[in-house]
Amino acid sequence: MTESPGANGELLDVEQAVRDRYSAASQQVEPQLCCAVSYNADLLKVLPQELIDRDYGCGDPSRYVQRGETVLDLGSGGGKICYIASQVVGPEGAVHGVDMNDEMLSLARTHQADISQRIGWDNVEFHKGRIQDLGLDLEQLEARLQQQPVATAAAWLQSQSTAAELRRKQPMIASDSIDVVISNCVLNLVSPEDRRQMFAEIFRVLKRGGRAVISDIVSDEPVPDALRQNAELWSGCISGAFLERELLQAFEEAGFYGVEIVERQAEPWMVVEGIEFRSMSVRAFKGKQGPCDDHHQAVIYKGPWKRVTDDDGHVLERGAPMAVCDKTFQIYSRPPYAGQIIPVPPSRPIDPAAALPFDCRTGELRDPQQTKAGKQEPQPGDKKQNAQKPGGLNLLPGDCCGPQDGCC
Structure with missing residues (x-):
């Protein structure tokens, strides 16, 4: 049981409140559980109206999914x-959905065969589990508990050992197995006490270079304890809303980089006691961990800001060839940085075995001699390489003009 303490000392069972609300919403449409979202109409054609009507979200993270990827919702x-993402990733991709609500899982699975036939492939799998504990498959645990019912303290302790064994030997979602984690208005339903573990689990299951794209409800002011003890407001995505900056900070603290707001609702979805609640979508990447080795690379920040600082403390000056390690160079060469950075490779490739450790947070400028495009090692048979023009000018590789050519 996950509880959230209130100012009067009473405890709200957050998971039970959410479970009750969404069990009812699986049977009858609850308009108050969602805000207006525009989806790709073509991708909705294969879905029965029942699934469309009983979907409760505040964004569309599936628009950031790419073909061939493995997705976790x-x-x-x-x-x-999940069914929208299935069409986007194609037959070579895969989609996993995780939910702890039996009624919602039943609704999703009921239509799976028909939807898969309409799409042309079946690459979706639904799991029963808690999003803050992605290693434990609750259906596997329930099967074990049916064989060994919990009636004593010793049996309860054994059930904890069984759960730990399942996480270790048969994880619901394996580490480093997912290209993109998506979520639509769900993270705010998790108790604050479990959120650090939840972000750690998102990080764990993502591949290096993978990303999370999360749509959720945020607030412009902290939510007071009195509202946090209201079961209807909590299960309705209000009481558990993240403070806007704290949602981004949670990703940063979990080890993500390139954290950015990709969408933010202009007008609030709801106002309660003067606090504005709105939808916001955030994208964050995994992969900044690892050694920093010097491969004589540089990056030039294009602007328009005079200087910027990334999640690792690297300060980039506009227009300056900043010296960076190979890991940072590779990160900057990919989204979300690629469009803002000019990567400058070394004049000669560096053997990784010979590369020296390098701290690129010192703000050091790269020596131009290490990145000059025309500075190459002489190649056998290449007579033009490093030839000299009159006046001592170096010829670039492929230069058509030389003293012996008579072309100028």
Whole structure:
């Protein structure tokens, strides 16, 4: 049981409040559980109206999914986003949905065969589990507990050992197995006490270079304890809303980089006691961990800001060839930085075995001699390489003009 303490000392069972609300919403449409979201109409054609009507979200993270990827949807509910993602990733991709609500899982699975036939492939799998504990498959645990019912303290302790064994030997979602984690208005339903573990689990399951794209409800002011003890407001995505900056900070603290707001609702979805609640979508990447080796690379920040600082403390000056390690160079060469950075490779490739450790947070400028495009080692048979023009000018590789050519 996950509880959230209130100012009067009473405890709200957050998971039970959410479970009750969404169990009812799986049977009857609850308009207050969602805000207006525009989806690709073509991708909705294969879905029965029941799934469309009983989808509760505040964004569309599936638009950031790419073909061939392995996708994990946290709090997959009736499966709408999973089936949309299935069409986007294609038959070579895969989609996993995780939800702890039996009724929602039943709704998602009921239509799976028909939807898969309409799409042309079946690459979706739904799991029963908690999004803050992606290693434990609750259906596997329930099967074990049916064989060994918990009636004593000793049996309860054994059930904890069984759960730990399942996480270790048969994880629901394996480490480093997912290209992109998506979620649609679900993270705010998790108790604050479990959120650090939840972000750690998102980080764990992502591949290096993978990303999380999360749509959720945020607030412009802290939510007071009195509202946090309201079961209806909590299960309705209000009481558990992240403070805007704290949602981004949670990704940063979990080890992500390139954290950015990709969408933010202009007008609030709801105002409660003067606090504005709105939808916001955030994208964050995994992969900044690892050694920093010097391969004589540089990056030039294009602007328009005079200087910027990344999540690792690297300060980039506009227009300056900043010296960076190979890991940072590779990161900057990919989204979300690629469009803002000019990567400058070394004049000669560096053997990784010979590369020296390098701290690129010192703000050091790269020596131009290490990145000059025309500075190459002489190649056998290449008579033009490093030839000299009159006046001592170096010829670039492929230069058509030389003293012996008579062309100028």
